[in-house]
Amino acid sequence: MKPSMNEMLESICETLLKDIAPSQQSDYQTKQLNTMAFLILNAAKEYDQAADIRFQENARMRKIFLEASTLVEDQELRGKVEAAAKSKDTSLSIKALDAANDELNELLIELQTYVEEVETPLGADLLQSIWSYFVDSTARRREVCPGIVVDLKPSN
């Protein structure tokens, strides 16, 4: 789609920041608009990468589950892990990807809790895989720096 959604959103953000926010009479309104502009800027970034981030995360978690399936001795957990390893994303809508992501994350919590008690080299390796995944996924979801937009206070 042209003009692209992120270009439109970035343009809205720029207008808010340069034209509308500075002309407000109250400092409160200006800062509220700046906050909105920041959120719109992030929405623009999300528009481009949201599906890919979730798709990649889900794939990575399934890989961890595949790696774990030989390690887990608990039958119930093993069944869940094997099933999750074989699952696939059937829709690329954000809603569907988020639902799958949430489900896989819940299982990952269960698996990590289990593996933390397994004192074997394989268990240690799997834990490292899980931590690498967390570090990588949070880095991929890295936020747009708010410093370029506005000074914000989360609470006061």
Place this chain on the structure above:
Amino acid sequence: MKEISKQLAAYLEHRMPGITNVEITELSRIHGGASRETYSLTARWRDGGKAVERPLILRRDPVGSLIETDREVEYNAYSAFYPLGLPVPEPLYIENDPKWLGRPFFVMERIVNSNVSSYLVPPDSSIIDQVGRQFWSELGRIAGADPAEIGLADKLEKVEPENCWKRELTYWENVINEDQLHSEPIARAAIRWLKKNPPPPPPRLSVVHGDYRTGNFLYNDAGDVTAILDWELCHLGDPHEDIAWAADPFWSFESTERPSGMIPREEAFRQWEETSGFTIDPAALRWWEIFSMVKGLAIWISAGNEFQQGTNKDIVLAWSGFFPRLVHNRLLAERLSTLSREVLL
């Protein structure tokens, strides 16, 4: 705004019988007060033949809040520390009856000729060291104060020193349990680590500010800290909790070298130790640092939940549930990943 002015004028007349011609001017809402609606104003009245003018702050409960807190906790903290000369505004009136302004509120002195500290824009370089030293030494004074002597021991929930960590962790874990909008695997891993590796108890209980950081104090152009604000999370506990929160990398653009973006870490902590009379225990501090990231996540999760549920549609809550949550998730993942490599998990 006109309605609030009128209501507040009526309230001040009620609290100060004998005054007349109460007028509220320069009323404006201060941005960011998601845990309380905060208004700056000037009140003028006549007392006998004398004209009185007072810059004030009104803190009113919001419909929904970033953190559900008791306004009395904050007001009591101001009341306890103001007479000690700690830089806090003079608390004036607290009102729990919603008939006056629609919701409970309190009124305090407005500190003038001061700048709001910011975690994005540090104080000017010519005064940053002085502000930084005062920031840490004032925190030391809070930690060093005897809660019983200043009248807070009976007003804050009691806790045994060995249970400080458990009470705080349980509280914030419950916030996550109740408010999470989706699965939080990093927070859950951190909570498991915190439970498996409890900190040593503090030598004695202190007053913990609960939200001591950049953004929650004022300073003047001479480099003096003029007010420590936002005491609504104040409680009795382990003083390492406040150090860890103030030194959380979120408040310093992720720098661990200069906590809160001001003086170097070693100097900051030395300043704190000199005024508090405590010695920082590295094991305790490490625990409270990881706890701080979990607490941060809980606050941001709770804010996002308020917004999502529609309890409070303040855009600051949407921002809080989005940006700081991502940062704290990332910082926590990096920290715990490092710990796991050290075979501490």
